[in-house]
Amino acid sequence: MTMRPATSEMKNLLEEIYSRLLNEFGHRNWWPGETRDEVIIGAILTQNVSWQNVEKAISYLKRSGLLTLEAIHRTDTAEIASLIKPTRFYNMKARKLRNFSDWLFITYGGDLDLMFQCHTGKLRQEMLAIGGLGEETVDSILLYAGNRKVFVVDAYTARIFSRLGIAGKKWRYADYQEFFIKHLDDDIALYNDYHAQIVRLGIQYCKKTTPECEKCPLNSICEFPLVPTR
DNA sequence: GTCCAGGGCCTAC
DNA sequence: GTAGGCCATGGA
Numbered sequence: 316m317t318m319r320p321a322t323s324e325m326k327n328l329l330e331e332i333y334s335r336l337l338n339e340f341g342h343r344n345w346w347p348g349e350t351r352d353e354v355i356i357g358a359i360l361t362q363n364v365s366w367q368n369v370e371k372a373i374s375y376l377k378r379s380g381l382l383t384l385e386a387i388h389r390t391d392t393a394e395i396a397s398l399i400k401p402t403r404f405y406n407m408k409a410r411k412l413r414n415f416s417d418w419l420f421i422t423y424g425g426d427l428d429l430m431f432q433c434h435t436g437k438l439r440q441e442m443l444a445i446g447g448l449g450e451e452t453v454d455s456i457l458l459y460a461g462n463r464k465v466f467v468v469d470a471y472t473a474r475i476f477s478r479l480g481i482a483g484k485k486w487r488y489a490d491y492q493e494f495f496i497k498h499l500d501d502d503i504a505l506y507n508d509y510h511a512q513i514v515r516l517g518i519q520y521c522k523k524t525t526p527e528c529e530k531c532p533l534n535s536i537c538e539f540p541l542v543p544t545r
Numbered sequence: 546g547t548c549c550a551g552g553g554c555c556t557a558c
Numbered sequence: 559g560t561a562g563g564c565c566a567t568g569g570a
Contacts, residue, residue, distance in 0.1 A: 362552040368568065369551090404565040407553085449553045469551050514551050523549070 319481070326498045328481070332533060333505075336512035339532040343511035346459035348373075351427050352383045354460040358452050359411050360402045372399040385425055388416035411447035418445045431461045439465070450488045458510070464503045466495040467510045471517030478521065478539035 320328060347366070348354040353373065360369045375398040376382040381390055396409035416425075422441070423430040430438065435457060442453040450468070457463040468491040476482040482491065499505055520531035528540040 363550065364567075365550040365569080367550090371568090401567055403550085403567050405567080407565055447553070451552065455551085471551065517551075
């Protein structure tokens with residue numbers, strides 16, 4: 316069993332990683348979206364699909380005047396589904412969008428300000444209970460629409476930090492989250508941009524089966540090129 | 546044609 | 559508890 320670095324060393328390593336990503340990509344200014352409604356809708360639509368496809372669906376919703384949770388709340392799922400086809404699983408996602416908006420109107424009268432007045436932990440549990448929204452989606456909504464200090468974990472996070480040799484093989488969502496909370500500065504802006512940088516790196520350099528390690532800004536501190544696990 | 550993308554849920558073992 | 563199937567488009 317390999318020993319992971321002590322806490323202070325790990326903090327330095329996470330700082331080094333962030334520094335390299337920031338230098339490579341610049342501030343990401345996340346989440347892409349002009350309104351909180353759009354951020355929430357995008358968070359649901361991006362489940363297991365590239366953002367490129369989501370942008371297309373968002374533009375269709377906007378063109379039809381359905382890029383608000385209020386509009387989605389009063390629109391038939393079949394009509395929503397027809398507009399979000401590029402995001403795959405469109406029938407499921409249309410139901411998820413309605414689930415969320417219906418819950419918002421029933422519970423908070425459709426008022427996001429009122430909803431975001433809730434305690435973060437309570438709100439997280441409530442959203443997880445809606446159905447169709449898992450931890451990543453809920454945490455994305457909390458961080459990027461609600462400005463809550465919640466670290467978002469996704470497939471890229473797991474892949475990149477496994478390949479770096481930092482994450483344990485059996486780490487689950489909560490393990491990753493705990494790790495970042497423990498080792499990152501207590502700063503919402505950092506939580507915001509760190510996750511965004513991870514996604515940016517993943518898209519370009521850390522693909523599932525065809526990573527491009529040679530040009531990756533983390534190559535010199537990554538175990539993966541030396542010990543491929545494929 | 547093949548691969549896979551910023552998940553989540555359900556079922557079977 | 560966990561692997562595997564389902565959902566079912568579009569770009570490289």
